């Protein structure tokens with residue numbers, strides 16, 4: 001049984017026709033995610049009064065900083081957007097005055113999906129013009145709201161819908177999102193025993209994602225008898241942010257899958273062993289997702305009743321309905 005993560009989404013990704021041209025973007029993954037998450041949305045441009053439809057805004061360097069301007073009207077929208085970003089970031093971080101405080105060290109949401117390349121919501125590859133003059137050249141940077149969300153969420157998974165079309169990035173994002181939601185449940189209503197169980201069940205997933213961070217989490221959890229539970233939770237939550245804030249590492253998934261496979265490989269036929277090792281190579285070559293390897297491992301763990309492996313989140317990190325075999329074809333972008 002998987003928890004329901006709290007997810008923030010750019011509103012134009014299927015929730016409202018609020019783009020500058022009055023359009024909405026139907027994204028299949030976001031639509032599916034909405035069935036498994038508690039979603040909140042915002043449209044920074046509409047919510048700051050730019051209207052729908054509207055003339056596009058852009059980011060441009062001026063006066064030693066980056067301004068948000070609307071070339072068609074000559075309007076400088078920076079101050080309104082900056083104020084909106086500060087208020088919404090505090091809300092997402094769980095620090096806004098009057099809002100319900102999330103448990104120790106956790107933001108108010110477990111992750112976010114932002115609209116790619118938007119001057120407001122974009123988290124990567126956003127055009128930033130070198131000046132406010134017409135025809136100025138552009139570099140790439142980050143959207144004003146995208147920056148605010150990344151800072152507010154303290155390492156919780158944040159991606160854009162374009163990058164999520166790559167299945168390595170998508171599986172990493174979904175694994176982190178659902179791990180954060182399970183950790184939130186421990187922080188909200190669990191105690192030391194539940195945190196120890198969380199640590200034990202996530203051991204292989206953590207090994208696959210970031211071995212150094214996994215060791216630090218182990219050391220933090222080992223303090224449960226010596227330090228107050230809220231202090232341990234807070235430190236653990238911060239380290240969890242570091243773990244899933246790091247890029248997806250297919251090599252870590254392969255090593256961990258081989259480690260799990262080693263637990264029963266001698267009981268398999270030579271043909272079965274070859275089949276699995278060929279599948280590992282297909283994953284390495286970006287031809288199949290990690291979930292294909294997990295399905296094989298899980299079937300054998302059931303057959304040989306490998307209880308330890310069946311309890312591991314690694315083999316079932318998020319609802320199987322969210323597993324997509326399709327890929328953008330752009331390869332892994334780490």
Ligand code: SF4
Nearest residue numbers: 011012043115118121
């Ligand atoms: S990218 Fe962000 S600001 Fe632009 S329409 Fe979508 S939600 Fe609104």
